[in-house]
Amino acid sequence: MTFITTQISVQLAYSIPNHMKYSEISHFSHPRHTLKFDYTEAPFKCDGCKEVGIGSSYKCGSAACDFDLHTHCAIPSPTIIHPFYTKCSFQFLSRPPGPEARYCNACEKRVTGFVYHCKLCDFDLHPCCAKLPMVLDDGDIKLSLYAKLSVPCHRCGRKGRSWSYRSSCKKYSLHVACVKEMLVESWHELYDGIGRSSYTRSRRIPSLKATLQTHAHHTHTKGKAQKCCEMAGLALQFVVSALLGDPTTLIAGVVGSLMSK
Numbered sequence: 001m002t003f004i005t006t007q008i009s010v011q012l013a014y015s016i017p018n019h020m021k022y023s024e025i026s027h028f029s030h031p032r033h034t035l036k037f038d039y040t041e042a043p044f045k046c047d048g049c050k051e052v053g054i055g056s057s058y059k060c061g062s063a064a065c066d067f068d069l070h071t072h073c074a075i076p077s078p079t080i081i082h083p084f085y086t087k088c089s090f091q092f093l094s095r096p097p098g099p100e101a102r103y104c105n106a107c108e109k110r111v112t113g114f115v116y117h118c119k120l121c122d123f124d125l126h127p128c129c130a131k132l133p134m135v136l137d138d139g140d141i142k143l144s145l146y147a148k149l150s151v152p153c154h155r156c157g158r159k160g161r162s163w164s165y166r167s168s169c170k171k172y173s174l175h176v177a178c179v180k181e182m183l184v185e186s187w188h189e190l191y192d193g194i195g196r197s198s199y200t201r202s203r204r205i206p207s208l209k210a211t212l213q214t215h216a217h218h219t220h221t222k223g224k225a226q227k228c229c230e231m232a233g234l235a236l237q238f239v240v241s242a243l244l245g246d247p248t249t250l251i252a253g254v255v256g257s258l259m260s261k
Contacts, residue, residue, distance in 0.1 A: 025058060027074060029094065030067050033060050035074060043187060043244070048073035048094075049127050050113035052187055055246030070245040072127040073114050080116060080130060084147040084163075088123055090116035090130065104129050106163045107180040107243075128245045129176065132163070136238045142168040143235055153178055154236075165239050172235045179239050 024036050029048055035058035043054045048069045058074035060067035076092040093115050096102040102111040106129035116125040136143040143165040150159055151166070155178035162177035 022075065025074060027058070027069065029069070030060060030065070033062050033065060033067075035059060035067070035069065036061055037071075038068075044068045046070045046073055046113070046245075048114040049111075051126055051128060052183060052244060053128070053246070054241075054244040057245075070128055072131050072245055076114070076127060082125070082130060083134065085118065085121065085123060088118035088121045090118050090123070090125060092127075093117050096124065106130070106132065106176055108162050108177040109180050109184070128243060129163075132176070132242050136165070136242060141172070141235055141238075143172075143238060144168065149173055155179070155182070165235070167235060174236060174239055176239070176243065179236065179243055183240065183243070 022037065024034050026034050038057050038059040039055060040057065040059075041054070043052050044057065045051070046053050046057075046069055047067050051070075053068070053070045056071050058069045058071065078092055080090045080092075081088065082090065095113065096111045096115050097117055097119075102115065102117075102124045103109065104111055104115075104126045105123045106125055109126070111124050111126060114127055116127060116130045117123070132145055134145050146164050146166060148160055149164045149166055151170075151173050152159055153161070153164065153173055153175040155174055158175075162175050164173055164175050166173040
């Protein structure tokens with residue numbers, strides 16, 4: 001499977017702060033030291049939302065701290081209104097409200113740290129899920145985000161479920177929840193907080209190739225199956241990048257290198 005680094009155009013649900021102009025910040029979640037803007041090609045666990053990230057981040061310079069935040073978590077919007085929930089006003093909170101377990105309405109995974117919460121509707125969104133681009137476009141494949149689709153997911157074969165990305169050609173659809181499951185399954189040590197300091201780019205996403213090839217060979221001839229597999233892999237590459245908090249050209253290429261060849 002070939003993964004190509006290309007120019008990705010992203011259309012966000014709303015404007016976000018230009019974090020690139022803040023080279024150093026102070027953050028309430030880490031008052032002992034300032035955090036500096038950083039870039040890493042190795043996955044890290046965000047100490048704010050407790051989800052995995054890659055690429056742009058804010059990091060504590062003290063070697064003893066090992067503290068990282070997604071840029072979305074480091075410089076959050078106090079409140080947001082999402083296009084999928086126009087009657088909701090989501091407030092940024094440092095922890096989930098109430099004693100009961102909370103689950104993200106976008107990816108269906110548990111919320112254990114920073115969260116956007118709508119008190120009126122009782123909805124929750126991980127910060128990176130809340131700011132998933134509405135459109136990912138590299139010129140060859142264009143993916144649009146939907147709250148729910150009535151077509152099968154490329155990964156699980158089921159309809160409905162969570163938010164989904166679908167290509168403009170209508171051939172590729174991916175549940176956000178399914179992509180998140182791939183990450184959790186493959187990087188479970190990082191999600192569980194084990195061995196975070198030694199995590200390197202050698203970590204792979206082993207379930208990717210088999211999933212895409214199985215779907216492609218069941219629905220296409222050999223030549224078309226290979227092309228379908230490559231395009232679906234490219235689509236998945238972009239969605240993974242967005243879920244990890246940095247849907248940019250460089251990071252999509254890095255994510256491609258982390259996927260099984």
